[in-house]
Amino acid sequence: MTKKAKNPFQRSLFEEEEDSHLLSSSKTSSTFADNLSLPIHRWFRYSAGFSALWARETIRTAIAEQKSEVRILDPFAGSGTVLVEADRAQVPSFGVESHPFVARLARAKTANTTNADKFKAYTTEILARAEKNKPNLESHSVLTRKCFPDEILANLDQLRSAWRQVENTTEKELGWLALASILRQCSPVGTANWQYVLPKKTKAKTSNPFEAFKTKAKQICFDLAERPVGAHKSSLIRGDARSMLEVPDEWATLVITSPPYPNNFDYADATRLEMTFFGEIEGWGCLQDAVRKYLVRSCTQHISPIVSTTSEIVRSPELDPIRKEIEAVIDALEKARHEHGGKKNYHTMIAAYFLDMAKVWKDLRRVTSPHARVCFVVGDSAPYSVYVPVDVWMGRLAVASGFRSFSFLKTRDRNIKWKNRKHRVPLHEGQLWVKG
Numbered sequence: 001m002t003k004k005a006k007n008p009f010q011r012s013l014f015e016e017e018e019d020s021h022l023l024s025s026s027k028t029s030s031t032f033a034d035n036l037s038l039p040i041h042r043w044f045r046y047s048a049g050f051s052a053l054w055a056r057e058t059i060r061t062a063i064a065e066q067k068s069e070v071r072i073l074d075p076f077a078g079s080g081t082v083l084v085e086a087d088r089a090q091v092p093s094f095g096v097e098s099h100p101f102v103a104r105l106a107r108a109k110t111a112n113t114t115n116a117d118k119f120k121a122y123t124t125e126i127l128a129r130a131e132k133n134k135p136n137l138e139s140h141s142v143l144t145r146k147c148f149p150d151e152i153l154a155n156l157d158q159l160r161s162a163w164r165q166v167e168n169t170t171e172k173e174l175g176w177l178a179l180a181s182i183l184r185q186c187s188p189v190g191t192a193n194w195q196y197v198l199p200k201k202t203k204a205k206t207s208n209p210f211e212a213f214k215t216k217a218k219q220i221c222f223d224l225a226e227r228p229v230g231a232h233k234s235s236l237i238r239g240d241a242r243s244m245l246e247v248p249d250e251w252a253t254l255v256i257t258s259p260p261y262p263n264n265f266d267y268a269d270a271t272r273l274e275m276t277f278f279g280e281i282e283g284w285g286c287l288q289d290a291v292r293k294y295l296v297r298s299c300t301q302h303i304s305p306i307v308s309t310t311s312e313i314v315r316s317p318e319l320d321p322i323r324k325e326i327e328a329v330i331d332a333l334e335k336a337r338h339e340h341g342g343k344k345n346y347h348t349m350i351a352a353y354f355l356d357m358a359k360v361w362k363d364l365r366r367v368t369s370p371h372a373r374v375c376f377v378v379g380d381s382a383p384y385s386v387y388v389p390v391d392v393w394m395g396r397l398a399v400a401s402g403f404r405s406f407s408f409l410k411t412r413d414r415n416i417k418w419k420n421r422k423h424r425v426p427l428h429e430g431q432l433w434v435k436g
């Protein structure tokens with residue numbers, strides 16, 4: 001069974017096109033697919049990412065319209081799509097990302113202390129060392145061994161050892177990115193863009209690790225050589241959107257972002273394969289401490305320890321602007337829970353998610369200028385068929401935090417064609433525009 005069938009209200013950022021109906025004829029904001037043909041964006045396929053061309057257009061419009069300097073913030077920076085585009089437009093930007101693996105990706109993509117020549121020299125050295133290294137398969141976890149046949153893992157291990165042997169530099173971070181980005185294409189087991197592994201599926205075609213690494217290194221060199229001179233104004237902060245300590249007061253004039261949706265997608269599990277390969281975690285059990293505790297609580301895996309405190313969370317004053325509606329939804333979810341085998345704690349997830357987002361809006365008000373504009377790419381959700389109007393509640397939380405007004409531009413319908421879907425609640429996705 002695919003992840004899609006298991007997760008009927010999965011966000012459309014992860015859905016196939018057949019499940020959605022594009023409403024905007026031009027660029028949709030919510031898909032990473034086109035980024036795979038764009039310099040720098042194509043270095044790592046981050047399926048939760050949004051459209052770089054849409055971000056580019058949004059930045060261009062702001063530069064044309066704004067009289068003062070444009071300063072951009074992405075509080076959920078992900079793989080750095082907005083930062084790469086801000087650098088391209090040569091405007092200053094901050095990105096905040098709390099997932100350690102994803103933050104590292106964004107930082108590697110926007111690092112300004114290397115160039116094509118330095119990276120070429122670095123990868124030549126890595127490959128030369130790798131060829132001489134003796135593979136050590138025993139050093140890999142059960143998961144990694146399950147995903148790669150010995151002869152492929154042997155090559156990957158040689159590359160990993162070579163990568164470890166060379167001292168810390170910006171090039172080393174790009175080397176890490178290059179190696180991370182080829183893992184799934186080298187595995188013959190089904191590795192979807194997101195799930196760590198689909199044990200019952202196999203791929204017909206897999207890449208040779210040395211060849212794949214060389215190809216990726218060439219691509220990175222090419223893009224580095226093409227990067228405009230002086231295009232380095234972004235800063236990636238590994239931090240928390242709920243409290244963006246490093247971002248100065250009233251700094252941003254434009255916010256472009258997409259937060260996790262409250263749809264039970266586990267961002268921590270999504271990078272398990274890569275983090276395990278590099279020895280950053282030993283297994284699933286480590287994800288809570290290594291990753292999940294830093295993230296907005298948007299999946300039930302986050303909240304098992306706090307289920308008993310649901311009513312306390314709902315009573316938080318931060319939720320006053322949506323109190324009546326959220327209480328009704330949480331009641332409905334608690335009831336629905338008993339009618340479903342999985343008995344998932346969506347009621348706690350929704351309460352914790354909106355408490356987290358209320359904190360994000362509060363801190364966004366602090367770090368944005370009085371006339372800032374904010375765009376959140378968001379999608380609604382319907383766990384156990386209980387509708388959660390994410391865009392409206394977000395807008396209300398924004399206004400309660402001191403923003404002036406909000407409007408929503410729908411870009412696509414979701415959950416309208418899906419044959420296996422478990423509920424028939426129509427969903428949508430779009431841009432929530434908030435005025436400062």
Ligand SMILES: C[S@@+](CC[C@H](N)C(=O)[O-])C[C@H]1O[C@@H](n2cnc3c(N)ncnc32)[C@H](O)[C@@H]1O
Nearest residue numbers: 049050076078079081097098099240241295296
């Ligand atoms: C939809 S993705 C953003 C993707 C991004 N627009 C891109 O193009 O790569 C949402 C991101 O929010 C991050 N995130 C979750 N909780 C966070 C928090 N408390 N602070 C900062 N980032 C967080 C997730 O790790 C994820 O990368």
